[in-house]
Amino acid sequence: MNYKNICPNKGYFYPLLFILALAFTACTQSQSRNTGAKSYTKDYSKTKVFGEMVAELTAPPHVPPPVGNRPAMKLYMEMEITEEEMEMADGVSYLFWTFGGTVPGSFIRARVGDEVEFKIKNHPDNKLPHNIDLHAVTGQGGGAEASFVAPGHEKTFSFKLINPGLYVYHCATAPVGMHIANGMYGLILVEPEGGLPPVDKEFYVMQGDFYTEGRFGEPGLQPFDMQKAYDERPDYVVFNGSVNGLSGENALQAKAGETIRIFFGNGGPNLASSFHVIGEIFDKVYVDGGDQINSNVGTTLVPAGGAAILEFKADVPSNLVLVDHSIFRAFNKGALGILSVTGEENEKIFAGEIMEGIYLPEGSTIQKMPKDGNVVSPPVTMTKSELIDTGKKIYMQACFACHQANGEGVANAFPPLANADYLNADVNRSIDVLLHGLSGEITVNGKKYNSIMPSQQLKDEEVAAVLTYVYNSWGNNGSEVTPEMVNKRRKK
Amino acid sequence: MRKLILLMAGFFLISNASAQNNQMALIEGGNYTPLYGVGEQSETAVGDFYLDKLPVTYADFQEFVRNHSKWQKSNVTKLFADSRYLSNWENDLKAPANLMDKPVTMVSWFAAKAYCECQGKRLPTVDEWEYAAMASTSKRDSRSDSLYNVSILRSYEQPKTYMKTVGNSEANYWGVQDMHGMVWEWTQDFNSIILTGESRNNGNTDAGLFCAAGAIGAKDMMNYAAFMRFAMRSSLKANFSLTTLGFRCAKDAGPQNQLTFK
Numbered sequence: 170m171n172y173k174n175i176c177p178n179k180g181y182f183y184p185l186l187f188i189l190a191l192a193f194t195a196c197t198q199s200q201s202r203n204t205g206a207k208s209y210t211k212d213y214s215k216t217k218v219f220g221e222m223v224a225e226l227t228a229p230p231h232v233p234p235p236v237g238n239r240p241a242m243k244l245y246m247e248m249e250i251t252e253e254e255m256e257m258a259d260g261v262s263y264l265f266w267t268f269g270g271t272v273p274g275s276f277i278r279a280r281v282g283d284e285v286e287f288k289i290k291n292h293p294d295n296k297l298p299h300n301i302d303l304h305a306v307t308g309q310g311g312g313a314e315a316s317f318v319a320p321g322h323e324k325t326f327s328f329k330l331i332n333p334g335l336y337v338y339h340c341a342t343a344p345v346g347m348h349i350a351n352g353m354y355g356l357i358l359v360e361p362e363g364g365l366p367p368v369d370k371e372f373y374v375m376q377g378d379f380y381t382e383g384r385f386g387e388p389g390l391q392p393f394d395m396q397k398a399y400d401e402r403p404d405y406v407v408f409n410g411s412v413n414g415l416s417g418e419n420a421l422q423a424k425a426g427e428t429i430r431i432f433f434g435n436g437g438p439n440l441a442s443s444f445h446v447i448g449e450i451f452d453k454v455y456v457d458g459g460d461q462i463n464s465n466v467g468t469t470l471v472p473a474g475g476a477a478i479l480e481f482k483a484d485v486p487s488n489l490v491l492v493d494h495s496i497f498r499a500f501n502k503g504a505l506g507i508l509s510v511t512g513e514e515n516e517k518i519f520a521g522e523i524m525e526g527i528y529l530p531e532g533s534t535i536q537k538m539p540k541d542g543n544v545v546s547p548p549v550t551m552t553k554s555e556l557i558d559t560g561k562k563i564y565m566q567a568c569f570a571c572h573q574a575n576g577e578g579v580a581n582a583f584p585p586l587a588n589a590d591y592l593n594a595d596v597n598r599s600i601d602v603l604l605h606g607l608s609g610e611i612t613v614n615g616k617k618y619n620s621i622m623p624s625q626q627l628k629d630e631e632v633a634a635v636l637t638y639v640y641n642s643w644g645n646n647g648s649e650v651t652p653e654m655v656n657k658r659r660k661k
Numbered sequence: 662m663r664k665l666i667l668l669m670a671g672f673f674l675i676s677n678a679s680a681q682n683n684q685m686a687l688i689e690g691g692n693y694t695p696l697y698g699v700g701e702q703s704e705t706a707v708g709d710f711y712l713d714k715l716p717v718t719y720a721d722f723q724e725f726v727r728n729h730s731k732w733q734k735s736n737v738t739k740l741f742a743d744s745r746y747l748s749n750w751e752n753d754l755k756a757p758a759n760l761m762d763k764p765v766t767m768v769s770w771f772a773a774k775a776y777c778e779c780q781g782k783r784l785p786t787v788d789e790w791e792y793a794a795m796a797s798t799s800k801r802d803s804r805s806d807s808l809y810n811v812s813i814l815r816s817y818e819q820p821k822t823y824m825k826t827v828g829n830s831e832a833n834y835w836g837v838q839d840m841h842g843m844v845w846e847w848t849q850d851f852n853s854i855i856l857t858g859e860s861r862n863n864g865n866t867d868a869g870l871f872c873a874a875g876a877i878g879a880k881d882m883m884n885y886a887a888f889m890r891f892a893m894r895s896s897l898k899a900n901f902s903l904t905t906l907g908f909r910c911a912k913d914a915g916p917q918n919q920l921t922f923k
Contacts (some may be wrong), residue, residue, distance in 0.1 A: 293745070293904040297847075297889060298896030319896035321745055321903045343892040344885050392815050395885055490709065565837060638810055 216282030226275035241282030258412035260388040266351040272410030273375035293321035335458030354436030369427035378403035380406030406498040415506025425512030437473025447490035448531035560638025584613040587643030685711040686836040709841040713909035716764035719756040741771035746902040770899035779807035784849040785911035796834035816842025844907035
């Protein structure tokens with residue numbers, strides 16, 4: 170046909186194509202090196218299975234043993250759904266709906282290519298029908314329809330795992346939000362061929378937000394509050410089903426030097442998690458639980474219904490703090506857990522406190538507080554002895570640290586106030602020092618001092634009191650300083 | 662002759678109505694919008710009917726199986742009741758003594774239906790049940806009353822309410838008790854609205870239901886409670902006998918129906 174017309178520059182075209190292809194190959198190669206991706210194009214739907222076994226499911230924070238090098242197999246697993254009252258926080262309980270009796274539900278571990286026969290059992294005492302939607306499953310509703318089961322019944326369905334990764338599963342029975350809000354979620358890990366690289370410790374942690382009639386900490390059995398759930402105003406944001414889910418006796422344990430892998434999921438129902446471990450850096454994050462690996466990450470975002478695999482080495486002994494770095498959730502709603510790392514200190518990595526010093530910002534004006542022009546303090550008239558009494562208290566708070574209890578000061582650093590010629594020579598100068606601070610070289614009782622005294626944030630009465638106290642102690646000249654005198658100097 | 666029939670019909674109506682006074686309440690019909698109704702033609706008409714004031718108890722059902730041996734647990738046709746049917750009974754004739762005044766559960770739809778028919782009654786339809794259940798103690802339709810809705814939702818969450826004694830809760834506007842917070846109840850057409858196991862699917866025949874789900878707003882708390890009931894019903898098969906599922910009977914009201922019944 171008109172082939173020649175369409176492609177008139179045929180001579181140039183082929184080399185160009187070749188270069189393009191080369192560039193493309195190079196590009197994809199480097200990409201796969203960066204991400205460690207090697208499996209996303211492979212079709213596992215036809216992977217043969219060899220043999221069968223009953224899969225072990227574990228309660229959080231534990232995970233079943235790795236798949237290692239085993240071939241794809243036929244796996245049998247069972248999960249019981251319960252509706253039971255459990256602890257949400259100290260003195261607070263909640264009617265949780267669970268997969269396997271825990272929140273989050275039992276951890277499922279399998280290998281890509283595995284064929285799973287899954288039995289779901291709805292306890293006869295339960296009031297509601299339930300089901301399971303596994304995000305790792307390809308098929309109608311992730312199995313939700315096939316697993317829909319009335320109380321006192323069980324259902325078996327099967328599926329083949331054709332995508333590796335870490336996935337959330339959850340209940341998807343109407344009202345879906347309520348079933349998830351009551352704790353019906355968990356994680357299923359589908360390991361790639363050959364398994365994930367070995368590490369020393371693996372943990373299973375999941376975040377969830379809860380909506381209760383009573384506010385955070387209000388004791389007793391707290392009913393679910395549908396309105397708050399709708400408004401996305403949780404009272405609790407917790408790891409592993411309760412405020413104490415990962416602290417106290419539930420704290421995760423590891424030894425310094427161990428490599429740690431956390432399978433982290435977010436059940437929601439509403440909030441995305443800004444997951445962070447205080448005192449560590451993730452060496453690796455399998456972003457969204459998929460093939461892409463990010464390195465050297467501080468905080469990673471995990472959406473509701475999403476998951477991530479986090480790896481790091483616990484280099485030094487410390488209490489690592491797991492938080493949702495949307496930080497009010499951590500300190501006010503419970504999203505805080507502990508990974509306790511014990512073992513030998515490594516001062517090359519973390520030396521701890523080396524020294525403590527007193528921090529004195531330069532210049533006298535830095536520490537001035539903004540003036541509040543509207544506040545009028547009532548005039549207080551104090552006798553000299555009252556001034557001395559009050560002044561002593563102020564001295565012990567404001568001056569004592571440097572000038573010492575008996576005004577002796579600290580040699581070469583802080584000048585003495587006891588029997589001090591510099592002090593006794595000029596009352597107004599003393600007032601100015603308190604109001605505005607003092608820096609530069611001065612001579613007191615024949616010794617030179619070159620240091621900084623910051624201005625003191627004291628009221629006129631307080632300056633008067635503390636100076637009167639000082640002038641009437643330790644052999645000084647007994648001057649009396651009144652608030653009026655201070656006020657006069659302040660206005661200069 | 663015609664006069665006589667009318668007279669007889671009238672007489673029957675009166676005697677029948679008075680006979681129901683003790684155990685059944687007359688529910689005046691009306692229009693209501695079911696959970697799954699959307700759009701303008703969503704209102705459903707419910708005619709007048711009678712409804713048992715209380716759920717059927719173990720004592721009631723014990724009497725029934727004593728008179729109808731084919732519904733005794735060892736005789737029941739397996740097609741009509743699963744293996745949990747009356748499984749907590751001491752024997753064919755004896756219900757657990759401590760449960761006599763509790764709502765009977767672990768009965769299949771077939772058994773519940775047979776029970777009602779033997780009383781000259783029937784199971785209520787979903788619409789009838791929902792219509793009667795939207796009444797609070799003071800109003801025929803309390804679905805806009807958020808406190809009422811919250812209390813229903815709360816009662817659904819409580820475990821083991823099937824162990825409660827019937828007749829202790831406050832009667833609703835119609836004089837009916839224990840519709841919420843005790844046991845789920847069989848309805849005649851429980852499976853006519855299928856809330857599929859996949860509750861988020863909105864592309865098929867259940868579109869109405871799911872659109873309603875999509876339209877749920879902050880003020881439609883009643884819908885959440887209703888959703889739980891509809892989800893429950895759609896998980897059932899007629900031979901299921903559940904720990905948390907009982908029933909009560911209904912009966913038509915209205916002259917022509919009374920005659921048909923006769």
